[in-house]
Amino acid sequence: VTMIPSRAPLLEALEAYRARKVASFHVPGHKAGMSYSSAPEAAWLGTVGAYDATELPGLDDLHAPNGPIAQAQALASDCYGADQSYFLIGGSTVGNLAAIHAAAARGDMIIMQRNVHKSAIHALMLSGIGAVFVTPEKHSETQRLNGVSAASVEEALERYPEAKAVFLTNPNYYGMTMPLERIAQAAHVRGIPLIVDEAHGAHFGFHRRFPMSALQSGADVVIQSTHKMLSAMTMGAMLHVKGTRMDRGLLELYLRMLQSSSPSYPILASIDWARREVHTKGEALFGAALTAIDHMEQALADHPRFALYRTHDPLKPLLYDRTDALSGFTLLEALAEIGIYAEMADERFVVCACSSATTLADIDNLLQALDVIFNRFPDEKKEIRHNFSNTNLLQSPSLSKPVYVRSRTDLAASEVDVESAAGAYSAEMVIPYPPGIPLLYPGEPITEEAVDALLRLREEGARVQGVMDRTLRTIRVWREPF
Numbered sequence: 001v002t003m004i005p006s007r008a009p010l011l012e013a014l015e016a017y018r019a020r021k022v023a024s025f026h027v028p029g030h031k032a033g034m035s036y037s038s039a040p041e042a043a044w045l046g047t048v049g050a051y052d053a054t055e056l057p058g059l060d061d062l063h064a065p066n067g068p069i070a071q072a073q074a075l076a077s078d079c080y081g082a083d084q085s086y087f088l089i090g091g092s093t094v095g096n097l098a099a100i101h102a103a104a105a106r107g108d109m110i111i112m113q114r115n116v117h118k119s120a121i122h123a124l125m126l127s128g129i130g131a132v133f134v135t136p137e138k139h140s141e142t143q144r145l146n147g148v149s150a151a152s153v154e155e156a157l158e159r160y161p162e163a164k165a166v167f168l169t170n171p172n173y174y175g176m177t178m179p180l181e182r183i184a185q186a187a188h189v190r191g192i193p194l195i196v197d198e199a200h201g202a203h204f205g206f207h208r209r210f211p212m213s214a215l216q217s218g219a220d221v222v223i224q225s226t227h228k229m230l231s232a233m234t235m236g237a238m239l240h241v242k243g244t245r246m247d248r249g250l251l252e253l254y255l256r257m258l259q260s261s262s263p264s265y266p267i268l269a270s271i272d273w274a275r276r277e278v279h280t281k282g283e284a285l286f287g288a289a290l291t292a293i294d295h296m297e298q299a300l301a302d303h304p305r306f307a308l309y310r311t312h313d314p315l316k317p318l319l320y321d322r323t324d325a326l327s328g329f330t331l332l333e334a335l336a337e338i339g340i341y342a343e344m345a346d347e348r349f350v351v352c353a354c355s356s357a358t359t360l361a362d363i364d365n366l367l368q369a370l371d372v373i374f375n376r377f378p379d380e381k382k383e384i385r386h387n388f389s390n391t392n393l394l395q396s397p398s399l400s401k402p403v404y405v406r407s408r409t410d411l412a413a414s415e416v417d418v419e420s421a422a423g424a425y426s427a428e429m430v431i432p433y434p435p436g437i438p439l440l441y442p443g444e445p446i447t448e449e450a451v452d453a454l455l456r457l458r459e460e461g462a463r464v465q466g467v468m469d470r471t472l473r474t475i476r477v478w479r480e481p482f
């Protein structure tokens with residue numbers, strides 16, 4: 001089984017368990033889905049419940065694998081070109097947490113791109129590892145923040161030779177990428193690992209139209225949300241390791257500490273399935289979806305209102321109103337009212353996350369919905385007032401000194417009106433969601449620019465995590481740095 005791509009060892013082991021089972025005297029208490037049989041609206045839970053097993057004979061153990069989970073992970077390594085792969089049941093979130101914890105120790109420092117997902121900042125907060133934040137570049141055509149330049153990482157490494165790792169996010173939420181090879185080389189010259197959060201790029205490298213994957217570019221540790229752009233169930237993710245710059249023993253220790261001792265078998269099996277799909281089909285898996293998205297681009301080429309912008313990832317078309325009448329936020333909501341749900345919006349764009357399962361029928365439904373919206377919303381009203389994006393909120397460059405991100409529960413914070421917060425230090429994480437990139441972390445100085453961004457978020461009624469006052473009228477601050 002071990003190296004036959006068309007096998008899915010864990011999926012097969014679960015099916016064998018289901019066929020063999022006569023009675024359950026083990027957890028979970030729903031007893032292979034029996035609890036769900038009394039109500040029709042729960043019937044689907046019964047279907048999944050039949051496979052919601054635990055560490056039974058023949059089903060291996062995620063935290064000490066030597067059976068079908070070990071085989072499934074080995075196939076994943078083969079598929080991605082890794083030396084070792086780990087299935088995660090807590091999303092890329094847990095992969096980021098574990099990788100950062102394992103890369104350095106309390107008091108150490110790593111180089112980190114500033115516009116990372118909150119899980120990377122949370123890893124700093126939990127571990128006591130400091131970061132030198134590198135300011136990302138703006139993508140010139142869309143003015144959205146993308147990755148960092150190789151030169152800025154090289155400068156950071158030059159200035160902070162004690163850095164223990166480089167942590168980057170590639171691609172960004174819009175499917176924009178940065179060249180990783182030179183950065184990987186720069187890290188390797190110093191003998192430290194490049195860790196890449198490739199949450200949105202689990203499909204990279206499998207089609208000639210997709211960007212190169214982080215592993216192909218020389219990264220040492222790569223974290224992917226297999227549930228985002230491939231077909232694993234929500235929370236299903238992988239962490240891949242190549243080479244010896246990352247201590248695998250430590251990494252496994254942190255994965256054991258941070259993940260549930262009762263991992264979900266349906267999620268694990270769906271990761272095995274997603275791997276089998278790309279492993280066996282490769283380019284062919286994505287052909288029909290790409291043709292469908294290309295069709296949408298052509299169909300909108302002469303449209304008076306709506307258009308598609310394609311970034312580096314052809315599965316992430318950005319939809320926008322050419323007349324600037326409707327913001328991305330309004331367009332996303334108008335689409336949702338018709339039952340067309342998109343991934344994320346900002347002031348201008350609606351991010352459509354497509355995958356191998358996107359069909360021409362989906363695209364036709366989207367095009368028809370755009371016609372309905374076209375007729376309903378005239379273009380006289382200009383909604384887009386400024387070049388604002390909830391993904392661009394970011395403080396000024398901070399390649400100045402290591403920052404130890406901490407939440408000090410022992411230090412009294414005061415609540416102030418957002419309007420008068422400039423000059424103080426944020427006592428909370430301010431995280432517009434999506435995309436989940438913190439505008440402020442605990443201890444970060446609040447600039448006038450940050451206050452402006454907070455006011456705009458308030459005006460937009462944005463969903464914000466991490467703050468006590470979610471209406472953003474007030475913010476909790478510390479008066480002094482620490």
Ligand SMILES: Cc1ncc(COP(=O)(O)O)c(C=O)c1O
Nearest residue numbers: 090091092093117169197199225
């Ligand atoms: C760049 C990035 N990294 C990590 C994550 C976390 O991934 P997950 O939701 O799989 O935990 C996200 C989620 O949106 C993300 O956008």
